[in-house]
Amino acid sequence: MSAETLRVTYYLTCRPGEDPHDKAKGIALEQSAELPSRCIPEHVYDDVVPTIQELTALEDGRHRLVLDFPEAITGLEPTQLINNLFGNISLKSGIRLADVEWTPNLLRALGGPRYGTAGVREMLGIGERPISSTALKPLGLDTATLAGFCADFARGGIDLIKDDHGLCDQDTSRFVDRVQACQRAVNEVNAETGGRSLYLPNVTGPRWELDKRLDAAQEAGCKAVLICPFLTGLDALIWARERYDMALMAHPAFAGAVAGAEHGIDPALLLGEITRLFGADMVVYTNAEGRFPTYDQALCDRINDRLRRPLGDIRPALPTPGGGVDAARAPYWAERYGPDVVLLIGGSLYAQGDRAAAARRLQDVVEGQ
Structure with missing residues (x-):
């Protein structure tokens, strides 16, 4: 993972008939370009769409999904960051945001406590x-x-x-x-x-x-x-x-x-x-x-x-x-x-x-x- 990549972990709960791979790809697209992959120019796709690093089936029936987000799509803005992490997908079901590996730039942009x-x-x-x-x-x-x-x-x-x-x-x-x-x-x-x-x-x-x-x-x-x-x-x-x-x-x-x-x-x-x-x-x-x-x-x-x-x-x-x-x-x-x-x-x-x-x-x- 590069310093300019935001690594994000989700846990997926799939409904009957719901394919975890399709769900994972859908999250990556929904949280970035928000278009079907065939409609996204190749150079744009590579620059903005998160890549799937892991999709693992768990014993409890859920799946662990790890995505690498290009830091640049956040604009280093706090509101856009939350939008990228859990924006449109908050309107879906069975998606839990569990962990974020923050980039140095985002840590500086957010700043943390004053005291x-x-x-x-x-x-x-x-x-x-x-x-x-x-x-x-x-x-x-x-x-x-x-x-x-x-x-x-x-x-x-x-x-x-x-x-x-x-x-x-x-x-x-x-x-x-x-x-x-x-x-x-x-x-x-x-x-x-x-x-x-x-x-x-x-x-x-x-x-x-x-x-x-x-x-x-x-x-x-x-x-x-x-x-x-x-x-x-x-x-x-x-x-x-x-x-x-x-x-x-x-x-x-x-x-x-x-x-x-x-x-x-x-x-x-x-x-x-x-x-x-x-x-x-x-x-x-x-x-x-x-x-x-x-x-x-x-x-x-x-x-x-x-x-x-x-x-x-x-x-x-x-x-x-x-x-x-x-x-x-x-x-x-x-x-x-x-x-x-x-x-x-x-x-x-x-x-x-x-x-x-x-x-x-x-x-x-x-x-x-």
Whole structure:
């Protein structure tokens, strides 16, 4: 494989009567020239159509397909890259994008996290230990109450206090008011305790609002924000990374729409690698034993690995398991996942009643690691 070739692996599930070889050739054509091979000039075919490197029958009935894509057809553009990897074929069935061997040029074009694991640690002023996080919820509370929750969690020492992804600019808590009030509450408690808790507002919004929300967050003094890149578009991560001096925590809302068992993008690749490459410093996913049972332990381990493993000059990002993580299990997860993790715990902190005390107990766990 040359440096200018993007090697991509898919798993194919064929319906009765569907020929795997025809399916493989169809994917190569659909994701490039989008014409029958007889209609493509020979010189164009050689330049743009991916070549089949492997088509192997597996014991489970699927086929492993490896294609070499000419890097040039991506234009080194993030949106076109996704279009080439899983564009029109997302409208078909039984095709799962599993792995990509990135070219040096694409790694440079995508860029990865601005801060990464080490940068987030530096913001918090902490060493090699797990990082604690919680979410402001439920939707429907007023700004003063949410700011009070921020103060409680900061007083308990929680590292990262984020908006829930459902909070945007509702009548009950307008975005700008909430950002200012919550950041002020955290600042006041930090000044009182000597802590370094961070507040992360949810800046997710339509494109015409995204810059206004990021501007408001930066002006309020926020050092990090939450964004849902599968709602805004993945390229919004790159856009925000390049224009704002804030770390980015990516939330997976809507990601499940393109991450199925037999069709779609493997969640380990989507959340663990693609989201990292597009600029996320922290990536939320639904942890094993939580309320999203399709994410088993093996999948969570693969997501963690892809967020952390060497990838050219790309900084590692922090796995952020959430989705029903119980505070009582925090010692287990801190031990299992090691220091390079953000433990996102919400409901089980609220259920304890005294939020500051519950936060302190969680903080004792992560600081003791």
